[in-house]
Amino acid sequence: MIKTVVLAAAEEEPNPLIPHAAEIILGLVVVAVLYYLISKIVVPNFEKAYAERTTAIEGGLKAAETKQAEADAKLADLEAQLADARHEAARIREEAREQGAAIVAEMREQAQSEASRIVEHGKAQIEAERQQAVTSLRAEVGTLATSLAGRIVGESLDDDQRSARVVERFLSELEGAG
Amino acid sequence: MSSLSVVVPTEEFNTPGPADFKLPGVFDIAGEAVTKPMLLVILSAVIAFGLFYAMSRRAAVVPGRLQFAGESVYDFVRNTIARDTIGSHDYAKFVPLLFTIFLFVLINNFFGIIPLIQFPTMSHIGYTTALAGITWVVYNAVGIAKHGFFGYLKHQTVPAGISGPILLALVPLEFFSNIIVRPFTLALRLFATMFAGHLLVILFSLGGEYLLLHYSPHPVGIGAGVISFVLAVGVSFLDMLIMFLQAYVFTLLSAMYISGAVSDEH
Numbered sequence: 001m002i003k004t005v006v007l008a009a010a011e012e013e014p015n016p017l018i019p020h021a022a023e024i025i026l027g028l029v030v031v032a033v034l035y036y037l038i039s040k041i042v043v044p045n046f047e048k049a050y051a052e053r054t055t056a057i058e059g060g061l062k063a064a065e066t067k068q069a070e071a072d073a074k075l076a077d078l079e080a081q082l083a084d085a086r087h088e089a090a091r092i093r094e095e096a097r098e099q100g101a102a103i104v105a106e107m108r109e110q111a112q113s114e115a116s117r118i119v120e121h122g123k124a125q126i127e128a129e130r131q132q133a134v135t136s137l138r139a140e141v142g143t144l145a146t147s148l149a150g151r152i153v154g155e156s157l158d159d160d161q162r163s164a165r166v167v168e169r170f171l172s173e174l175e176g177a178g
Numbered sequence: 179m180s181s182l183s184v185v186v187p188t189e190e191f192n193t194p195g196p197a198d199f200k201l202p203g204v205f206d207i208a209g210e211a212v213t214k215p216m217l218l219v220i221l222s223a224v225i226a227f228g229l230f231y232a233m234s235r236r237a238a239v240v241p242g243r244l245q246f247a248g249e250s251v252y253d254f255v256r257n258t259i260a261r262d263t264i265g266s267h268d269y270a271k272f273v274p275l276l277f278t279i280f281l282f283v284l285i286n287n288f289f290g291i292i293p294l295i296q297f298p299t300m301s302h303i304g305y306t307t308a309l310a311g312i313t314w315v316v317y318n319a320v321g322i323a324k325h326g327f328f329g330y331l332k333h334q335t336v337p338a339g340i341s342g343p344i345l346l347a348l349v350p351l352e353f354f355s356n357i358i359v360r361p362f363t364l365a366l367r368l369f370a371t372m373f374a375g376h377l378l379v380i381l382f383s384l385g386g387e388y389l390l391l392h393y394s395p396h397p398v399g400i401g402a403g404v405i406s407f408v409l410a411v412g413v414s415f416l417d418m419l420i421m422f423l424q425a426y427v428f429t430l431l432s433a434m435y436i437s438g439a440v441s442d443e444h
Contacts, residue, residue: 016302016303016369019304022304023215023302023305024307025308026216026220026305027304027308027309031223031279031308031309033223034227034278035275038227038274038281041234042230042231042234042252046237046252046256049249052238052239056239
């Protein structure tokens with residue numbers, strides 16, 4: 001009687017520590033299928049996204065580095081150009097200054113020569129006019145003197161040849177005395 | 179227990195026990211009863227794959243909401259469990275296995291708290307045995323593949339930096355703990371926590387029902403019954419924490435066993 005009760009109790013209270021073969025097999029099969037699906041589809045999908053993300057970030061960094069390097073190169077280039085331009089400007093200024101000085105000097109020289117030319121010309125003209133005046137004076141003085149002397153002496157000195165000789169002589173004496 | 183006793187309320191309280199975990203077959207296939215846990219195990223795999231297929235299907239550089247949620251779980255297993263335990267050199271090829279184990283255990287555990295399902299599959303030791311068996315085979319296999327059969331035995335049983343007669347005591351001990359005990363503790367730990375958690379919830383809810391309806395004097399029964407239901411809710415929340423923790427622990431231990439098997443040093 002007691003034995004049957006115990007047996008009945010044992011039947012009613014199954015031992016939860018004893019695994020069922022069917023459950024083990026089912027568990028293995030289901031996990032195997034799930035593992036297959038996850039390793040073939042889910043994990044590659046995620047890993048692909050991760051890889052793309054890494055590439056995108058690294059690519060972005062590389063692009064930024066390239067841009068930075070380009071900007072640096074451009075800046076250096078521009079600075080060099082600026083320095084060149086400054087140098088060029090200084091050179092041109094120097095040249096202009098030299099040229100200006102040369103032009104001024106040339107102008108001065110030209111003006112000087114022009115001035116001296118004008119002075120020379122004036123001197124020559126004055127000399128010519130004086131010569132002319134001297135010549136005409138001499139003729140005038142001769143005529144005047146002979147007519148004056150003829151009046152005083154009363155002698156006609158109309159003989160031109162003679163009077164001219166007399167006047168010449170007189171003037172020569174005058175010049176010799178002078 | 180006759181069918182009569184179910185219909186006619188009795189004053190007797192039947193304490194829930196292991197019998198409550200032995201569910202009748204839903205239907206039969208070739209003479210084998212297909213039980214609720216069997217269906218749940220299959221459902222868990224469908225949910226796990228369906229969910230994460232949907233989350234990873236259009237995995238892009240900039241994640242959408244679904245992908246972000248999926249990545250959070252995947253990252254947890256991949257980085258926190260697999261990479262941190264196994265090391266960045268070897269971890270990648272074990273990620274699918276660990277991820278599978280984690281999802282499988284987690285979903286089956288949470289079946290214990292989901293309304294209408296309310297049965298943690300892992301409270302049947304057969305499923306935890308299967309999982310522990312997989313982990314045992316995998317970590318020993320990768321260890322043997324890396325170190326060779328005897329190399330692996332030496333690797334697992336001879337602690338580094340120890341020599342002399344002490345090894346006579348240590349080697350059997352290490353062999354016992356590293357090769358023999360591990361699958362049993364893995365299987366039992368998960369089974370026992372799920373079994374106990376579910377049993378507690380059943381106990382508090384069935385007990386609460388009995389106290390409310392059948393206990394005399396009635397006012398005492400109502401007071402105690404309400405307390406019992408409050409405790410049932412509290413235990414359910416505790417159980418939810420344990421459901422997650424056990425999934426984490428099972429996966430983490432699997433990763434540690436694999437790590438120990440493929441490591442170069444102890």
